[in-house]
Amino acid sequence: MLGEGIIKGLAETARNFVGSYVEADRLTTVQYPEERLPTKEAARNFPFLVFDGNDAQAGLRCVACQICEKECPPQCIYIEKSKDKKPDYVGKPQFYPKIFDIDISVCMSCQICVEVCPFEAIKMDTEFELSHTDRFDGLLFDKHQLAKSNEYYQKIHPAEAAEVDARLAAEKAKVEAKTKADAEAKAKAAAAKTAAPPPAPVPST
Numbered sequence: 001m002l003g004e005g006i007i008k009g010l011a012e013t014a015r016n017f018v019g020s021y022v023e024a025d026r027l028t029t030v031q032y033p034e035e036r037l038p039t040k041e042a043a044r045n046f047p048f049l050v051f052d053g054n055d056a057q058a059g060l061r062c063v064a065c066q067i068c069e070k071e072c073p074p075q076c077i078y079i080e081k082s083k084d085k086k087p088d089y090v091g092k093p094q095f096y097p098k099i100f101d102i103d104i105s106v107c108m109s110c111q112i113c114v115e116v117c118p119f120e121a122i123k124m125d126t127e128f129e130l131s132h133t134d135r136f137d138g139l140l141f142d143k144h145q146l147a148k149s150n151e152y153y154q155k156i157h158p159a160e161a162a163e164v165d166a167r168l169a170a171e172k173a174k175v176e177a178k179t180k181a182d183a184e185a186k187a188k189a190a191a192a193k194t195a196a197p198p199p200a201p202v203p204s205t
Helices: 004-022 067-071 112-116 150-156 158-195
Strands: 047-051 077-081 097-103 122-124 147-149
Touching (some): 047 150, 067 112, 112 122
Parallel strands (some): 047 147
Antiparallel strands (some): 077 097
């Protein structure tokens, strides 16, 4: 029908106008910053790096694969890979970021870095009060500023974090089971080799 979109728009405007006078949740003014509304779990602002355990740098999940750096549309991520390796959460030696910087003044919060990360190492924060008098160095975050614990991640995104933790735990259990099975197979092979009788001597002619 001609003009249907205009009628729907006017109806929505009327509904919001009337609702602003009668709906209780819209009649309350939040006295920010003394009072704050709870942050929605789906809210996202800027990325941070997840670490496990108590040591922020030793427990970083990031292995400096640089996928997020390559896929970032505004190119606000800079990563320099380490020369040596450290064990990851399953004990496998992995590289780690010697340098990991994000320019928050350029980041557009698109979350592509989160979606492409294969190690669940980078997630979106809900913190938004990041204004600074220095718009250059003050908004350039290094890996020390970006590192936040898995407990913090569970607090701001509980449902998502629970799913990630379950997946990582299943992967870790699978690796540990394979390692145990390989060790048992080697032990059995060694025991069988030890128990086997020595070869009979070849008679001389």
